[in-house]
Amino acid sequence: MRIDKMLANLGYGSRKEVKQLLKSGAVKVNDVIVKDAKQHVDPNKETVALNGDVIEYKEFIYLMMNKPQGVLSATEDNSCETVIDLLELEDQVYEPFPVGRLDKDTEGLLLITNDGQLSHRLLSPKKHVPKTYFAVIDQEVTDADVRAFAEGVTLDDGYKTKPGELKILKSGLRSDIELTITEGKFHQVKRMFESVGKKVVYLQRISMGPLKLDETLELGEYRELTDEEIELLIEYQVK
Numbered sequence: 518m519r520i521d522k523m524l525a526n527l528g529y530g531s532r533k534e535v536k537q538l539l540k541s542g543a544v545k546v547n548d549v550i551v552k553d554a555k556q557h558v559d560p561n562k563e564t565v566a567l568n569g570d571v572i573e574y575k576e577f578i579y580l581m582m583n584k585p586q587g588v589l590s591a592t593e594d595n596s597c598e599t600v601i602d603l604l605e606l607e608d609q610v611y612e613p614f615p616v617g618r619l620d621k622d623t624e625g626l627l628l629i630t631n632d633g634q635l636s637h638r639l640l641s642p643k644k645h646v647p648k649t650y651f652a653v654i655d656q657e658v659t660d661a662d663v664r665a666f667a668e669g670v671t672l673d674d675g676y677k678t679k680p681g682e683l684k685i686l687k688s689g690l691r692s693d694i695e696l697t698i699t700e701g702k703f704h705q706v707k708r709m710f711e712s713v714g715k716k717v718v719y720l721q722r723i724s725m726g727p728l729k730l731d732e733t734l735e736l737g738e739y740r741e742l743t744d745e746e747i748e749l750l751i752e753y754q755v756k
């Protein structure tokens with residue numbers, strides 16, 4: 518790729534500003550000053566340095582966030598903070614976006630990437646990627662609910678869901694459950710419980726396909742996926 522494009526992509530300025538940088542002699546490729554904005558570099562093989570500091574280039578970025586309540590799973594919004602606002606600027610320059618949506622009041626695992634193809638495949642209804650949620654329900658959850666979810670339940674708009682796997686962790690005046698679903702209809706978990714007359718009072722996503730929420734991440738924190746997690750995701754989406 519062209520050196521000016523690479524530097525601009527990484528957030529070192531507009532193409533024009535980057536041209537100035539190059540002109541000033543601040544950029545070296547393999548220890549040789551490069552002033553020509555049109556020069557091509559292979560960021561995987563050649564070392565590019567700016568003012569002596571080696572620049573790390575990657576095309577794609579893959580982040581796992583423990584989404585807190587109160588922020589939107591969107592890239593921008595006029596009135597509300599988004600998950601992208603929570604990222605460091607050095608990660609924002611990759612222009613990542615959340616893969617799918619969690620409600621404003623839902624916490625937990627959110628994948629954020631700029632890899633459109635991966636995102637598209639993970640969200641494709643044909644892929645049936647399982648997503649597991651932990652939830653607290655406002656009343657007793659019963660074996661009848663487990664059976665109803667296993668059959669598929671009818672939502673308020675008449676849509677019959679695909680089977681969901683409901684596990685009761687604790688049943689009582691409030692119940693703790695885990696629910697695995699393979700679709701992503703709007704407010705799906707909340708509406709599935711509404712269909713059996715119950716209310717979700719807390720919702721957290723704990724896994725998506727092969728990815729599990731890293732429990733060492735505090736709410737609002739994020740980290741890059743490990744190489745192993747990226748491989749798992751890539752293997753998963755080509756299946």
Ligand code: URA
Binds near residue numbers: 620703
């Ligand atoms: N189901 C919901 O109801 N909300 C979410 O955020 C995710 C799944």
